Amino acid sequence: MIRHRTVEANGIAIHVAxxxxxxxxxxxxxxxxFPELWYSWRHQMESLAARGYRCVAPDLRGYGATAAPPDVASYSAFHVVGDVVALFDVLGLDKVFLxxxxxxxxxxxxxxxxxxxRVTALVNTSVAFMRVGATIKPSDYLNRLYGPTYYICRFQEPGVAEKEYSPANARNIMRRILSMRFTPESSGGKKPEAADADEDKPLPPWLTEADxxxxxxxxxxxGFTGAINYYRNMDRNWELAAPWADAKVQVPTRYIVGDGDLTYHYPGIQDYIHKGGFKVDVPLLEDVVVIPGAGHFIQQEKADEVSDHIYDFISKF
Incomplete structure (x- = not known):
């Protein structure tokens, strides 16, 4: 059973499931x-609650029933981390599995x-650790790699993406994104795109019409502005996090990714993940799990498998 409430934390109202x-x-x-909600974790919340865990899944700022500040700069990683830590405090959580x-x-x-x-152990999916100390701004890197028409590049200017990501078109947008698949073989070598899917195709079997x-x-x-504002803070995050340029993630970690996830096919990422760079930056990385046949929305696509991997890892602590 999922319970819902709204709490005040870090100066905003946060909806929590x-x-x-x-x-x-x-x-x-x-x-x-992006572009999801607490609801993306519904399967894991049910599975882990049945195994004795208390599960907490907020809508992040700008999403769902959580407040959406109007200022683009209010969506930096520092603000959102502040929200999460403040949420720990409001809920009386000293340390958590993340x-x-x-x-x-x-x-x-x-x-x-x-x-x-504040973190006992971490299970992260889809996006591997990206070193803070890179010498080029994220937006410049993506422009050089994919050009200005790439979706993250298009997201940078307020108002531009909103014309494409209109709330009136939310059903087509969500159908395209959640049905997205990417493999080098199927893409013909083109750049990965956030909405590479045919909106006329039926929903994938892991997603119901009710979902x-x-x-x-x-x-x-x-609307989608709050969600898109995270991308508009990529360069700001890079600048603000400069003091952590050489920092390591010193938390026991398991990383899970699908072999059909677009993030697993960025240039050089598989060498980084599998040939030692990832382990250097995350010294307590215990293992990397690559799930065959899984795309980007792995916790929904392979719900039972991901739930079992999470439980298998956090039950050690």
């Missing part, structure tokens, strides 16, 4: 990605850099 025994000291906090996906994974990496004292209705109803209400 919870499952499991509230008195349990073994707490898992789930951070969702699980992230996509932008939620990026926020989880930052949180573990800034406040490793789609939930996502769509929320984005029809809120």
């Amino acid at each position: 919870e499952s499991g025994e509230e008195a349990s000291q073994r707490v898992v906090v789930f951070l969702h990605g 699980v992230g996906h996509d932008w939620g994974a990026i926020i989880a990496w930052y949180l573990c850099l800034f406040r490793p004292d 789609m209705d939930y996502f769509v109803s929320e984005f029809e209400r809120t």
Whole structure:
């Protein structure tokens, strides 16, 4: 059973979904990605609650029933990490097991850099750790790699992406994105794109019309600006995090990715993940799990498998 409430933390109202025994000291906090909601973790929340864990999944700022500040600069990683740590405090959580996906994974990496004292262990999915000390701004790198028409590049200027990502078109947008698949063989070598899917195709088997209705109803209400503002802070995050340029993630970690995830096919990423660079930056990385046949939305596509991997890892602590 999922319980819902709204709490005040870090100066904003945060919607939180919870499952499991509230008195349990073994707490898992789930951070969702773009363009998703707490709902993306529904399967894991059910599975881990049944195994004795208290599960907490907020809508991140700008999403769902959580507040959406109007200032683009209010969506930096520092603000969102601040939200999550403040949420820990409001809920009385000293240390947690942390699980992230996509932008939620990026926020989880930052949180573990800034406040490793609050995290017992980390399970991150989809997005591998990206060193803060890169010598080029993220937006410049993506422009050089893919050009200005790449979706993250298009997202940078306020108002431009909103014309494409209109709340009135939320159903088509969510159908395209959630049905997205990427492999080098199927892409013909073109750049990975956030909406590479045919909106006329039926939903994938892991996603029901009721699931789609939930996502769509929320984005029809809120629009996509809050979600897109995370991308508009990539360069700001890079600048603000400069003091952590050489920092390591000193938290026990398991990383999970699908072999059909676009993030697993960025240039050089597989060498980084499998040939030692990842382990240098995340010294307590215990293992990397690559799930065959899984795309980007791995916690929904391979729900039972991901739930079991999370439980297998965090049950050691």
